[in-house]
Amino acid sequence: xxxxxxxxxxxxxxxxxxxxxxxxxxxxxxxxxxxxxxxxxxxxxxxxxxxxxxxxxxxxxxxxxxxxxxxxxxxxxxxxxxxxxxxxxxxxxxxxxxxxxxxxxxxxxxxxxxxxxxxxxxxxxxxxxxxxxxxxxxxxxxxxxxxxxxxxxxxxxxxxxxxxxxxxxxxxxxxxxxxxxxxxxxxxxxxxxxxxxxxxxxxxxxxxxxxxxxxxxxxxxxxxxxxxxxxxxxxxxxxxxxxxxxxxxxxxxxxxxxxxxxxxxxxxxxxxxxxxxxxxxxxxxxxxxxxxxxxxxxxxxxxxxxxxxxxxxxxxxxxxxxxxxxxxxxxxxxxxxxxxxxxxxxxxxxxxxxxxxxxxxxxxxxxxxxxxxxxxxxxxxxxxxxxxxxxxxxxxxxxxxxxxxxxxxxxxxxxxxxxxxxxxxxxxxxxxxxxxxxxxxxxxxxxxxxxxxxxxxxxxxxxxxxxxxxxxxxxxxxxxx
Amino acid sequence: xxxxxxxxxxxxxxxxxxxxxxxxxxxxxxxxxxxxxxxxxxxxxxxxxxxxxxxxxxxxxxxxxxxxxxxxxxxxxxxxxxxxxxxxxxxxxxxxxxxxxxxxxxxxxxxxxxxxxxxxxxxxxxxxxxxxxxxxxxxxxxxxxxxxxxxxxxxxxxxxxxxxxxxx
Numbered sequence: 001x002x003x004x005x006x007x008x009x010x011x012x013x014x015x016x017x018x019x020x021x022x023x024x025x026x027x028x029x030x031x032x033x034x035x036x037x038x039x040x041x042x043x044x045x046x047x048x049x050x051x052x053x054x055x056x057x058x059x060x061x062x063x064x065x066x067x068x069x070x071x072x073x074x075x076x077x078x079x080x081x082x083x084x085x086x087x088x089x090x091x092x093x094x095x096x097x098x099x100x101x102x103x104x105x106x107x108x109x110x111x112x113x114x115x116x117x118x119x120x121x122x123x124x125x126x127x128x129x130x131x132x133x134x135x136x137x138x139x140x141x142x143x144x145x146x147x148x149x150x151x152x153x154x155x156x157x158x159x160x161x162x163x164x165x166x167x168x169x170x171x172x173x174x175x176x177x178x179x180x181x182x183x184x185x186x187x188x189x190x191x192x193x194x195x196x197x198x199x200x201x202x203x204x205x206x207x208x209x210x211x212x213x214x215x216x217x218x219x220x221x222x223x224x225x226x227x228x229x230x231x232x233x234x235x236x237x238x239x240x241x242x243x244x245x246x247x248x249x250x251x252x253x254x255x256x257x258x259x260x261x262x263x264x265x266x267x268x269x270x271x272x273x274x275x276x277x278x279x280x281x282x283x284x285x286x287x288x289x290x291x292x293x294x295x296x297x298x299x300x301x302x303x304x305x306x307x308x309x310x311x312x313x314x315x316x317x318x319x320x321x322x323x324x325x326x327x328x329x330x331x332x333x334x335x336x337x338x339x340x341x342x343x344x345x346x347x348x349x350x351x352x353x354x355x356x357x358x359x360x361x362x363x364x365x366x367x368x369x370x371x372x373x374x375x376x377x378x379x380x381x382x383x384x385x386x387x388x389x390x391x392x393x394x395x396x397x398x399x400x401x402x403x404x405x406x407x408x409x410x411x412x413x414x415x416x417x418x419x420x421x422x423x424x425x426x427x428x429x430x431x432x433x434x435x436x437x438x439x440x441x442x443x444x445x446x447x448x449x450x451x452x453x454x455x456x457x458x459x460x461x462x463x464x465x466x467x468x469x470x471x472x473x474x475x476x477x478x479x480x481x
Numbered sequence: 482x483x484x485x486x487x488x489x490x491x492x493x494x495x496x497x498x499x500x501x502x503x504x505x506x507x508x509x510x511x512x513x514x515x516x517x518x519x520x521x522x523x524x525x526x527x528x529x530x531x532x533x534x535x536x537x538x539x540x541x542x543x544x545x546x547x548x549x550x551x552x553x554x555x556x557x558x559x560x561x562x563x564x565x566x567x568x569x570x571x572x573x574x575x576x577x578x579x580x581x582x583x584x585x586x587x588x589x590x591x592x593x594x595x596x597x598x599x600x601x602x603x604x605x606x607x608x609x610x611x612x613x614x615x616x617x618x619x620x621x622x623x624x625x626x627x628x629x630x631x632x633x634x635x636x637x638x639x640x641x642x643x644x645x646x647x648x649x
Contacts, residue, residue: 094579096578096579098578098579098581098582099578099614099615100614101614104614104615108614134580134583135531135564135583135584135587137562137563138560138562139530139532139540139543139544139560140532140540141532141535141537141540142532142533142534142580142583162579163534163577163579163580163583164532164534164535164536164574164577164579164580165534165577165579165615166534166574166575166577166610166613166615166616167610167613167614167615167616168610170613170614170615171609171610171612171613179609182609183609186536186538186609186610187536188536188537189535189536189537189538189539189540189541189634190537190538190541192536192538233541233544246484246487246488249491249548249549250487252545252547252548252549253497253548253549253550255545255548256545256548256549256550259545269542269636270538270541270634272538272633305483305486305487306483306487308482308483309483309484309487312482312483312484313484475537476537477534477535477536477537480534480579
């Protein structure tokens with residue numbers, strides 16, 4: 001599956017909206033630049049990006065017909081000033097009134113300052129609100145959660161994000177590919193490899209180049225190490241939020257070993273700045289390969305014990321089974337990727353759907369479950385750890401010999417890529433000219449997962465929110481950019 | 482069964498926890514600050530972490546301080562849930578305008594004496610997010626900073642070195 005771009009008129013834009021609303025296609029991204037909006041969708045074996053010129057400064061709202069687009073559209077309106085006509089929710093999303101300007105990526109004008117933010121109402125007897133954040137109790141990212149509860153039971157949760165908005169897409173505009181790759185790698189630090197692969201692939205598609213084979217394989221090796229590190233950390237952290245610290249301690253040891261192996265092999269624990277358009281920045285030396293092989297042996301020896309511990313502990317399962325359920329139809333409608341989608345029956349995996357190298361020649365399964373609860377999201381991660389171990393071994397066994405980098409021409413063009421990170425599919429679109437980025441759009445998988453967390457927590461007790469939240473582990477920075 | 486085995490291994494097996502880092506050449510820390518902190522706080526320090534707009538890379542490495550290898554709490558250092566309980570604010574990120582007020586209010590809620598540690602390239606002011614409409618920049622533009630820990634992100638060893646130096 002590859003991406004094709006299509007310029008449409010308002011009618012074509014509305015057709016694209018209807019295809020989302022009736023479930024024929026899945027929303028992948030929605031972004032704007034001055035006078036133009038873009039919508040990326042997938043389905044039927046193809047990715048399509050439709051582009052609508054909106055000289056009047058307005059475009060037909062996607063969110064009005066397809067709820068998963070609402071927050072993307074609010075962010076787009078904040079950044080560019082383009083108005084989604086007919087939108088049900090006109091509140092700002094990223095713009096908290098704290099910047100000196102409004103519409104920083106469009107026709108900038110002075111800001112009028114912060115305005116009160118109206119949370120969605122919940123009405124009924126004896127309801128109370130609990131505001132949480134943006135500074136939280138743990139070592140986590142900033143965001144505000146507004147709970148409305150009846151006693152202990154959550155009636156409504158609404159998240160307000162944007163606190164970590166660094167203006168990343170604005171900073172990427174006008175810089176060279178190297179600097180843009182550095183910025184892309186800091187969209188969400190836990191997914192730095194996935195973002196740098198997605199950015200590199202989008203830029204390579206724009207320029208019509210294909211890096212050497214070994215570069216593809218090393219990228220995948222880093223991506224699977226990143227998946228292992230995050231899943232191991234998450235499995236432990238979820239159990240920690242159910243007050244079962246032993247799992248957390250043992251998973252933390254394995255996660256640390258993954259980061260140390262990554263450091264030994266690629267020179268950075270999180271593997272930041274190891275991938276750029278044209279290839280990879282570092283080659284794998286024999287000592288690094290040996291470190292990764294030792295790591296695989298260690299996890300294969302220790303992980304089954306940890307999984308047994310999870311499976312055998314009834315008091316832990318009591319917290320995770322049946323908690324925070326996401327219904328499969330909701331996961332499908334939102335196009336939720338990663339463990340959130342797969343735990344609710346949506347088996348989409350960009351590595352398979354887009355068959356990018358080297359995954360087209362590697363054997364692996366994408367696990368799915370139907371229950372959609374915290375327990376299912378834990379088991380998806382457990383199964384994905386096993387799959388990633390197999391992938392790492394296959395990659396090391398068959399790593400082709402070739403250069404690791406090629407010269408990147410100073411071309412002009414647009415390109416897109418969808419890459420499977422640990423949390424789901426990361427989408428990047430770039431427009432390049434003369435070796436520089438003119439405009440970039442990055443879409444984190446969390447855009448389509450945060451709203452489902454709000455659905456999953458409904459009817460659960462407030463005390464189970466950390467557990468549900470960790471089982472999703474959505475990115476704040478990746479959404480805020 | 483697996484619980485008993487893991488507990489037994491933990492009790493009887495060798496410790497994973499590593500020796501504390503010793504060399505502090507990368508940390509530019511005034512001896513005065515260390516003395517002051519020691520005099521006021523003894524050997525214990527409560528830390529409130531504030532993400533002021535980081536990419537979450539720093540948070541990952543700060544979380545790693547709690548794992549068996551670094552075991553932060555053996556030094557009397559611990560993360561607390563409220564600024565009201567904190568001696569130190571450990572701040573990451575390029576301080577976005579959207580987080581500036583929350584950071585200032587967190588500082589105001591922290592009882593004196595208090596120290597501010599800026600962790601990571603963004604918080605120090607040398608990160609990739611300088612410029613633009615959305616970031617204030619270095620933490621020192623907003624709060625008085627007592628200690629800077631470099632890195633993108635800082636490694637757990639470096640973080641530990643910096644934090645322990647407050648008690649040295």
